[in-house]
Amino acid sequence: MQKLELDALxxxxxxxxxxxxxxxxxxxxxxxxxxxLMNFCGTHEWTTVHFGLRSLMxxxxxxxxxxxxxxxxTPSHYIEESIRLAMDGVKVYSFGDAFxxxxxxxxxxxxxxxxxxxxxxxxEVVYSFLDAVKKARADDGEGVFLGIGFExxxxxxxxxxxxxxxxxxxxxxxxxxxxxxxxxxxxxxxLDRGLTPVQGIIAPGHxxxxxxxxxxxxxxxxxxxxxxxxGFEPLDLLVSIAMLLKMxxxxxxxxxxxxxxxxxxxxxxxxxxxxxxxxxxxxxxxRGLGFIPExxxxxxxxxxxxxxxxxxxxxxxxxxxxxxxxxxxxxxxxITLGLAEPTxxxxxxxxxxxxxxxxxxxxxxxxxxxxxxxxxxGGLAEEIAREVGV
Amino acid sequence: MCWGVPARVIKIGEYxxxxxxxxxxxxxxxxxxxxxxxxxxxxxHAGAIIGRISEEELLSSLExxxxxxxxxxxxxxRREIEExxxxxxxxxxxxxxxxx
Ligand code: SF4
Numbered sequence: 001m002q003k004l005e006l007d008a009l010x011x012x013x014x015x016x017x018x019x020x021x022x023x024x025x026x027x028x029x030x031x032x033x034x035x036x037l038m039n040f041c042g043t044h045e046w047t048t049v050h051f052g053l054r055s056l057m058x059x060x061x062x063x064x065x066x067x068x069x070x071x072x073x074t075p076s077h078y079i080e081e082s083i084r085l086a087m088d089g090v091k092v093y094s095f096g097d098a099f100x101x102x103x104x105x106x107x108x109x110x111x112x113x114x115x116x117x118x119x120x121x122x123x124e125v126v127y128s129f130l131d132a133v134k135k136a137r138a139d140d141g142e143g144v145f146l147g148i149g150f151e152x153x154x155x156x157x158x159x160x161x162x163x164x165x166x167x168x169x170x171x172x173x174x175x176x177x178x179x180x181x182x183x184x185x186x187x188x189x190x191l192d193r194g195l196t197p198v199q200g201i202i203a204p205g206h207x208x209x210x211x212x213x214x215x216x217x218x219x220x221x222x223x224x225x226x227x228x229x230x231g232f233e234p235l236d237l238l239v240s241i242a243m244l245l246k247m248x249x250x251x252x253x254x255x256x257x258x259x260x261x262x263x264x265x266x267x268x269x270x271x272x273x274x275x276x277x278x279x280x281x282x283x284x285x286x287r288g289l290g291f292i293p294e295x296x297x298x299x300x301x302x303x304x305x306x307x308x309x310x311x312x313x314x315x316x317x318x319x320x321x322x323x324x325x326x327x328x329x330x331x332x333x334x335i336t337l338g339l340a341e342p343t344x345x346x347x348x349x350x351x352x353x354x355x356x357x358x359x360x361x362x363x364x365x366x367x368x369x370x371x372x373x374x375x376x377x378g379g380l381a382e383e384i385a386r387e388v389g390v
Numbered sequence: 391m392c393w394g395v396p397a398r399v400i401k402i403g404e405y406x407x408x409x410x411x412x413x414x415x416x417x418x419x420x421x422x423x424x425x426x427x428x429x430x431x432x433x434x435h436a437g438a439i440i441g442r443i444s445e446e447e448l449l450s451s452l453e454x455x456x457x458x459x460x461x462x463x464x465x466x467x468r469r470e471i472e473e474x475x476x477x478x479x480x481x482x483x484x485x486x487x488x489x490x
Contacts, residue, residue: 043393095436128437130406130420149436152394155422156438163405206394209433209441232394261447262433268441270424365393 019238020056026245027058034060036196037244038338040183041204042069042366043232050375051234061245062196064338067182068204070150071097071364072336073286074175076104076325081314082146082173083107086121090312091143093132096125097364098148100357104325113146129156129172136170144308147174152206154297155271158278161303171308174298177284179207180215181295185286186337187223195339200244201227202237205259212267216255224253231259278303285317287360288326288333330359335368342372349373394433396443402428409434 027035039045045065048054054063067073080103086092087108094113102112110116117123122141126132129145136143147157154176160166187198203216208229216227226247230240240258247254257263275297284296299307309316326332329347334340342348342361352358354370361367365374397409400416407421409432420438431443 127417128419130418130437152440153436153438155440156420156436159405159420159422159438165405206433206435206440261444262441268423271422271440274422 022242024058027061029249035199036062037200038064038066038198039202040066040068046371049371065368066186066338067336069366070148072360072367075285075287077317078175079103080107083110083116086116086123091122093126094146101363137167143170147172151210154275158274161278171311172306173308176297178295181292185292189337203227203229205231208263210268213257213265227255229257229263285322291319332359332361342369394435397434399430
């Protein structure tokens with residue numbers, strides 16, 4: 001079945017070509033307008049670049065990557081504090097994505113967790129929080145899990161935390177961030193700067209599996225633009241784009257779900273309930289962007305006893321304390337907001353590469369710079385385009 | 391960490407489940423969806439099952455593509471896309487009834 005789903009949706013070139021033609025037809029009905037559609041998920045950007053979907057678009061349909069990578073927006077402060085803990089002998093458990101994530105300042109000689117480990121710091125890359133729980137149980141020392149993620153990652157933390165199976169020597173550093181407030185921030189940024197506004201939202205399928213399609217309605221209404229919750233196969237995205245264009249042509253600013261095989265209007269109510277028991281929503285800092293209201297999750301109530309910040313005296317990052325935290329000349333902030341492209345950065349694929357990342361968007365596979373550096377251009381779509389002579 | 395990977399549920403525990411990612415690669419993950427049974431196809435994300443993949447909905451998204459074709463494409467084009475979709479539906483019907 002998995003293979004079948006892939007065959008049906010990924011390699012279905014003929015259907016993709018048909019949807020492409022529909023997109024071109026709809027674009028022709030936009031009355032000469034150019035429309036900008038924004039995605040909010042690193043995996044959508046991956047599919048877009050890997051399969052070369054941009055090269056399938058008519059000239060008046062622009063696909064733009066918005067804030068879609070939780071690793072990219074983790075404030076440098078928390079990376080620096082994690083390095084400090086690791087160098088002090090507290091074991092820092094991290095997803096592989098954050099291992100190379102560069103902090104703004106070196107801490108005890110290390111600029112990221114990888115270097116901290118090389119310098120004798122205590123760092124362990126794990127597949128999941130559950131794995132860290134198992135490892136901490138078998139370990140005598142204290143450990144901290146670097147809890148990065150968007151809504152999709154929340155249940156992998158909140159359910160074990162609520163199960164009370166966490167050993168006393170493991171703590172959780174919450175750097176969880178929420179997608180709709182960041183989407184709002186990005187859409188507003190384009191308006192504030194007088195740039196082409198976002199005219200359609202390609203809403204993230206897996207985030208929406210948790211929060212439902214409902215939260216996108218508020219954004220759609222606020223900005224008078226349509227949203228489609230999309231899956232991750234190329235055909236999913238092409239169909240979602242066609243759905244958005246159809247809604248734009250018809251002047252309908254509502255929310256539709258393309259990714260119906262996983263997403264419902266209400267989302268995963270069980271996870272929403274557990275999350276609200278374990279976490280509370282707070283204003284939070286995003287790397288390079290500053291504070292976004294009600295965009296982060298912190299442990300609450302009795303779950304604060306797992307809070308690594310409290311246990312190890314990590315200073316909270318407040319509005320007053322936050323300082324711009326990207327390396328000089330790195331354009332990750334504008335790239336995250338869909339206001340610049342990786343190729344606008346003079347260091348892209350020169351000084352800054354996936355092997356030696358300078359900025360945070362070059363690290364994770366969901367980071368726009370990393371995606372562009374690995375898969376820039378080409379892909380399935382170009383093959384199709386050649387075949388059909390576009 | 392943000393990759394969603396489909397898997398088949400082998401065994402359900404109290405707050406975790408054992409899943410098979412295919413090719414004999416199994417793992418214990420957090421069970422974060424209520425309506426999941428053993429044998430279901432699910433989406434695993436950062437070590438947690440975030441939802442059940444509905445095979446019926448997969449079929450109906452193919453239906454949706456067809457609908458779009460009917461409303462937007464014309465003549466020959468419409469017939470072609472309908473044909474493709476039908477072919478995939480047949481494939482789904484055959485496969486999802488048999489072994490995965
Ligand atoms: S190429 Fe590197 S330095 Fe430039 S914007 Fe991307 S991550 Fe930042």
